[in-house]
Amino acid sequence: NHSCIPNAEITFPNNNHKLVLVAKENISQGEEICTCYLSECDVSRSRHSRQKFLKENYLFTCGCVKCLSEADQADVTSEEEEEDEENDME
Helix, strand or coil: CECCCCCEEEECCCCCCCCEEEECCCCCCCCCCCECCCCHHHHCCCHHHHHHHHHHHHCCCCCCHHHHHCCCCCCCCHHHHHHHHHHHHC
């Protein structure tokens, strides 16, 4: 499954068609294994930007720990945040 703070990552260590799933931390028995569907650049964007991308490309709303902890943030995309900051500087 997906998480914006994944506990595993997908690699292709032998440069072939064989996928290897690598744990990024200890994963308890019964705990869901999550990778991140976002690029490294996208995962650092605002919650709203991440949610928008996942909804448009994967048709779901993320409810991971990171997204839930940022739920009180304004619903603006990272691009809108950057534009507001630039306008404030003028």
